Amino acid sequence: MNNTTIFAADRTTHLKIVGLSLLASIAVIVTAVMTHAGAAEGVRVRAEAPAVKAGRPYLTSRADTAVIR
Numbered sequence: 001m002n003n004t005t006i007f008a009a010d011r012t013t014h015l016k017i018v019g020l021s022l023l024a025s026i027a028v029i030v031t032a033v034m035t036h037a038g039a040a041e042g043v044r045v046r047a048e049a050p051a052v053k054a055g056r057p058y059l060t061s062r063a064d065t066a067v068i069r
Contacts, residue, residue: 003009
Protein backbone atom coordinates (compact mmCIF):
# COMPACT_ATOMS: atom_id res chain seq x y z
CA MET A 1 0.00 0.00 0.00
CA ASN A 2 1.57 3.24 -1.22
CA ASN A 3 -0.31 6.24 0.20
CA THR A 4 2.51 8.77 -0.01
CA THR A 5 0.99 10.77 -2.89
CA ILE A 6 -2.60 11.52 -3.82
CA PHE A 7 -2.12 9.91 -7.24
CA ALA A 8 -0.77 6.64 -5.84
CA ALA A 9 -3.25 6.34 -2.95
CA ASP A 10 -5.79 3.53 -2.94
CA ARG A 11 -9.57 3.81 -2.94
CA THR A 12 -10.02 3.70 0.84
CA THR A 13 -7.61 6.59 1.34
CA HIS A 14 -9.56 8.68 -1.15
CA LEU A 15 -12.83 7.80 0.59
CA LYS A 16 -11.34 8.78 3.96
CA ILE A 17 -10.24 12.15 2.58
CA VAL A 18 -13.65 12.83 1.01
CA GLY A 19 -15.50 11.73 4.16
CA LEU A 20 -13.36 13.83 6.47
CA SER A 21 -13.71 16.92 4.28
CA LEU A 22 -17.49 16.40 4.11
CA LEU A 23 -17.75 16.15 7.90
CA ALA A 24 -15.57 19.22 8.39
CA SER A 25 -17.64 21.28 5.94
CA ILE A 26 -20.88 20.21 7.63
CA ALA A 27 -19.44 21.20 11.01
CA VAL A 28 -18.46 24.65 9.69
CA ILE A 29 -21.89 25.19 8.14
CA VAL A 30 -23.74 24.12 11.30
CA THR A 31 -21.53 26.36 13.44
CA ALA A 32 -22.12 29.34 11.13
CA VAL A 33 -25.90 28.82 11.08
CA MET A 34 -26.13 28.43 14.84
CA THR A 35 -23.97 31.51 15.44
CA HIS A 36 -25.97 33.59 12.99
CA ALA A 37 -29.31 32.47 14.45
CA GLY A 38 -28.18 33.22 18.01
CA ALA A 39 -26.83 36.67 17.21
CA ALA A 40 -29.82 37.84 15.18
CA GLU A 41 -32.45 37.51 17.91
CA GLY A 42 -33.80 40.88 19.00
CA VAL A 43 -31.27 42.94 17.08
CA ARG A 44 -32.55 45.90 15.07
CA VAL A 45 -30.30 47.94 12.83
CA ARG A 46 -31.34 51.46 11.88
CA ALA A 47 -29.47 53.96 9.75
CA GLU A 48 -30.14 57.46 11.06
CA ALA A 49 -27.34 59.48 9.47
CA PRO A 50 -27.62 60.89 5.94
CA ALA A 51 -25.77 59.19 3.11
CA VAL A 52 -22.32 60.56 2.34
CA LYS A 53 -21.60 61.18 -1.32
CA ALA A 54 -18.13 61.07 -2.77
CA GLY A 55 -16.66 64.30 -4.09
CA ARG A 56 -14.85 64.93 -7.33
CA PRO A 57 -11.71 62.86 -7.90
CA TYR A 58 -8.38 64.65 -7.80
CA LEU A 59 -4.76 63.76 -8.36
CA THR A 60 -1.95 64.61 -5.97
CA SER A 61 1.72 63.85 -6.06
CA ARG A 62 4.61 64.50 -3.74
CA ALA A 63 8.28 63.79 -4.01
CA ASP A 64 10.47 63.92 -0.90
CA THR A 65 13.65 63.17 -2.80
CA ALA A 66 16.28 65.79 -3.59
CA VAL A 67 16.84 66.66 -7.23
CA ILE A 68 20.51 66.44 -8.19
CA ARG A 69 21.52 67.81 -11.57
